Amino acid sequence: MHNATIILVLLVTLLLLFNHLNSNKGIIWVIISLISSCIKILAVLNPTTVFIEEPFTLRLILLSGLLGFLPMPTLLLYIKSIIKKPTKIDYLLVLLLIPPALYAINLIPYYQLPVAEQIQVFQNQDSSLINEATFWVSWKMADRLNDIYNTILGALIMIYPITLVTRNKHTLSKKSYIALVQISFIVVANFAIMMLMVSNSYLHFFDFNESKWLSSFSLVLPLSIILFPRYLYDNISNSDLTFYLKLKNHISTKDDQTDVNQDKLITDASRVLAYLHNEKPYLSPEFSKHDIARSLDIPQNIVTDCFSKIIKIPFPVLRNQLRVEFAIEKFKNSGHLKITIAGIASESGFKNRSTFYTAFKEITKMTPVEWIKKNCDFQLEED
Structure with missing residues (x-):
């Protein structure tokens, strides 16, 4: 042994x-x-x-x-x-x-x-x-x-x-x-x-x-x-995501646990998360649930159920969170020294600087500049 x-x-x-x-x-x-x-x-x-x-x-x-x-x-x-x-x-x-x-x-x-x-x-x-x-x-x-x-x-x-x-x-x-x-x-x-x-x-x-x-x-x-x-392997695996989502839903509230289609919905939800992680479609300002349904060939009502019943995060909230996380990765890699914060907002999928600041502060409880000053070695003033 x-x-x-x-x-x-x-x-x-x-x-x-x-x-x-x-x-x-x-x-x-x-x-x-x-x-x-x-x-x-x-x-x-x-x-x-x-x-x-x-x-x-x-x-x-x-x-x-x-x-x-x-x-x-x-x-x-x-x-x-x-x-x-x-x-x-x-x-x-x-x-x-x-x-x-x-x-x-x-x-x-x-x-x-x-x-x-x-x-x-x-x-x-x-x-x-x-x-x-x-x-x-x-x-x-x-x-x-x-x-x-x-x-x-x-x-x-x-x-x-x-x-x-x-x-x-x-x-x-x-x-x-x-x-x-x-x-x-x-x-x-x-x-x-x-x-x-x-x-x-x-x-x-x-x-x-x-x-x-x-x-x-x-x-x-x-x-x-x-x-x-x-x-x-440092990447997203559908089987691993399925396990995670099953566990997450098992230990959370008992809502929808009797649904006979629960396992199928969990599998679809893991595909959705893998798609978001691998393809990063949220970086497009026009990204919507319809794009997920079309790309994965999943009915849009099923996509909606994936977010409401399995992932349990509203689609707009998750989309903004992923965009903010992408911007944070840019900040961590000193991207703010190469382009403006407005430029990073655009690269992250936000239509303008104002919506970026609103979403960033809602998620991190601080503005982008405040986050940079607290977490990055190289800082900048408001642009």
């Missing part, structure tokens, strides 16, 4: 690099989080003897205590990279790396031991070696501090993307918004696995080494990413 986990992790790592690296260098943080998480999980779920014939993997397993500090801080840094431009010095990074740095220094004697003796310490087989394996804090206490650190940080990170999504949905781009929604699902699923392992180490519900089926938990993390093609 551990070989399947390693293969899946390598596959996901390659796909993330290929599909995300050009658009966001912060994907490196996700990869560090993914690899270190899986090493930690494999170390808990499998006896060390399983890796004896795999020297490189064995070395990583013996370092799993240190690597176990990395998943949560690196994931937090990645989420931060989605919503904000990186600064020259990332003080959050410095702060989050202090605990693993202290942990690493404390275990310097352990790292200097031969591999055979490291295995004995790791398996708690030689009390004399264990006592000599650390500088300040005992081996057992260091592991407990590791668990406490990751539990607290994991709980905070579960809340963080959800808070970002609810508080910043008007200023986040659609791409960032959907990415954060899906990351929230992935984090919740894997935090549950982490809590299971941490609580079991103290309460001893079961013995991982004696329950071979439990080793399948190591597959949860890479599989949870693969199940979200929209995130993995």
Whole structure:
């Protein structure tokens, strides 16, 4: 089972690099989080003897205590990279790396031991070696501090993307918004696995080494990413949108849930959203629901139902929101330094500067110039 986990992790790592690296260098943080998480999980779920014939993997397993500090801080840094431009010095990074740095220094004697003796310490087989394996804090206490650190940080990170999504949905781009929604699902699923392992180490519900089926938990993390093609491939997938819309409508109000055509309507709604994302037809000032119906060969009354019953955002509101998000992307890429705000309004699909300002302020609660001053490195005065 551990070989399947390693293969899946390598596959996901390659796909993330290929599909995300050009658009966001912060994907490196996700990869560090993914690899270190899986090493930690494999170390808990499998006896060390399983890796004896795999020297490189064995070395990583013996370092799993240190690597176990990395998943949560690196994931937090990645989420931060989605919503904000990186600064020259990332003080959050410095702060989050202090605990693993202290942990690493404390275990310097352990790292200097031969591999055979490291295995004995790791398996708690030689009390004399264990006592000599650390500088300040005992081996057992260091592991407990590791668990406490990751539990607290994991709980905070579960809340963080959800808070970002609810508080910043008007200023986040659609791409960032959907990415954060899906990351929230992935984090919740894997935090549950982490809590299971941490609580079991103290309460001893079961013995991982004696329950071979439990080793399948190591597959949860890479599989949870693969199940979200929209995130993995960095584009809109109809199947993924359909899943999202089904979930959204299942946990919202029960209106229309008895409609026998609900599934068909959800599929049509996912096609509509994919069309809006991929083709960006809203950039035309004359764009209407009739254009969606004609382009997708869906009756216009069905298109209307998609917005009212499934997407649950009125068409004019969503159209303006997409146009404002397009303008915001222009601002983030310093487009306001090349053309006027009126020019960006026109490129975004607004008929004039006045309607752009009205829609922008309604969605972001600030004018375009105020948004630029708050969020961009390069600013300008009213044009």
